[in-house]
Amino acid sequence: xxxxxxxxxxxxxAVASACTVGEGALWDHRTGxxxxxxxxxxxxxxxxxxxxxxxxxxxPERVGFVALTADPDVVVAGFKKGIARFDLRDGTVQPLVSPxxxxxxxxxxxxxxxxxxxxxxxxxxxxxxxxxxxxxxWDGKELAQFHKGFIVTNGPAISHDGQTLYATDxxxxxxxxxxxxxxxxxxxxxxxxxxxxxxxxxxxxxxxxGYLWVCHWGGSRISRFAPDGSIERILPVPTAQxxxxxxxGPDLTTLYISTAAIxxxxxxxxxAGHLFVVETGIRGMKxxxxxx
Numbered sequence: 001x002x003x004x005x006x007x008x009x010x011x012x013x014a015v016a017s018a019c020t021v022g023e024g025a026l027w028d029h030r031t032g033x034x035x036x037x038x039x040x041x042x043x044x045x046x047x048x049x050x051x052x053x054x055x056x057x058x059x060p061e062r063v064g065f066v067a068l069t070a071d072p073d074v075v076v077a078g079f080k081k082g083i084a085r086f087d088l089r090d091g092t093v094q095p096l097v098s099p100x101x102x103x104x105x106x107x108x109x110x111x112x113x114x115x116x117x118x119x120x121x122x123x124x125x126x127x128x129x130x131x132x133x134x135x136x137x138w139d140g141k142e143l144a145q146f147h148k149g150f151i152v153t154n155g156p157a158i159s160h161d162g163q164t165l166y167a168t169d170x171x172x173x174x175x176x177x178x179x180x181x182x183x184x185x186x187x188x189x190x191x192x193x194x195x196x197x198x199x200x201x202x203x204x205x206x207x208x209x210g211y212l213w214v215c216h217w218g219g220s221r222i223s224r225f226a227p228d229g230s231i232e233r234i235l236p237v238p239t240a241q242x243x244x245x246x247x248x249g250p251d252l253t254t255l256y257i258s259t260a261a262i263x264x265x266x267x268x269x270x271x272a273g274h275l276f277v278v279e280t281g282i283r284g285m286k287x288x289x290x291x292x
Contacts (some may be wrong), residue, residue: 007235009238011093011257011276015054017271021202022050022258024110027248029286031072034248035057035183036258036275041224044077044088047275049249057088061073062126064109067119076290078108078121083138096292097143099123099136106132110203110244115162116183122167135167137185157160157204157212160285166191166212168201175214175225177203192229203244203258208283215242215257222257227233231278232247235278239271240264246285255280 018039022045034047040061044066057078066075069085076087082098100106100123111121117139124133134148135156152170156180158180161165165180173194179186192214194201199219211232212225222235222245241260248254254277263271274282 004126004231005233005235007278007280009209009278009280010241011235011237011255011278013271013274014256014277015045015275016282017045017054017257017275018261019045019259019274020277021243022260023243023260025203025244025246025256025275026066027246027252027256027284027287028068028072029248029252029292030127032037034246034275035066035070035075036244037066037077037257039091040066040138040262043079044086045275046088047153049254049277050071051247057091058219059086060091060093064107064108064112064120068287070291076119076149076292080107080126083119083121084163085139085239091115096140097138099138099143099145100134103132105130109133109152110156112156112158112287113290114158114165114180114183115288117288119290119292120158120165122150122155123151124152128152128171137183138190138292140271140290147176147188153201155204157206158288159212160206160208160210164207166204168214170200170202170217173198173200175204175212177180196222200242202242205245205255205284207247208238208252208285211282213245213255217237217241217243217260222255230237235280237276239269239276241272246287247280252286253282254278255284 154168176188177191
């Protein structure tokens with residue numbers, strides 16, 4: 001569409017978490033719980049909208065995302081040094097795999113579980129200076145790199161039908177689409193190029209209609225992109241650094257949004273770093289569970 005609509009509802013604060021770099025919004029449909037992380041004040045947050053209860057558990061190092069496992073109290077976490085199982089009850093860490101031991105300046109950033117139960121994730125230069133970041137697939141046994149040469153990676157996100165993987169070069173302002181076939185990842189093709197004034201593409205979510213919702217770091221918005229790469233709608237968010245969104249709620253139509261406060265004056269941007277929520281009227285997809 002050449003004239004995208006503006007979403008009629010404005011997101012409001014669900015949890016005043018004031019995260020330094022809030023990221024990784026994730027919905028667990030089994031427990032009705034939202035997860036998100038704070039990368040640079042390392043911790044994992046949980047929020048139960050039905051009761052209003054929320055909690056935070058400290059993480060041992062920078063953590064970019066969490067993924068669901070068969071045990072609702074145990075997640076797979078993307079820590080700086082590698083992928084590990086993390087027990088939310090007592091903070092026990094079980095290291096699983098380290099993708100880049102030869103790159104000590106890198107850390108894991110964003111990740112997603114595919115329809116195949118495998119983990120797709122990206123690494124980045126922690127100082128955001130050098131193109132040492134890559135994208136990886138790990139099924140619990142085999143670790144495979146499939147796209148490399150980036151300063152900051154975001155995503156991946158898997159399409160509603162499991163046939164397309166979206167991966168983001170944040171500093172380059174580019175979202176790529178790659179064919180996905182039974183765990184085999186195809187060659188990248190440019191899906192969206194961010195325009196000047198949009199900020200930078202950050203975390204993403206796919207809805208049940210196959211549209212891609214992309215958070216704008218520094219752009220105070222989320223855009224819903226059609227499968228052809230055009231913008232269908234714009235969702236303004238009342239803080240600048242919008243990092244990741246996830247569909248949740250009983251009908252999977254509620255969008256939860258993580259944000260970051262780093263570098264922002266709280267008097268100018270008082271809601272930076274909080275978890276936001278908005279109703280969309282559009283159904284999302286259930287979160288896949290890591291099977292490795």
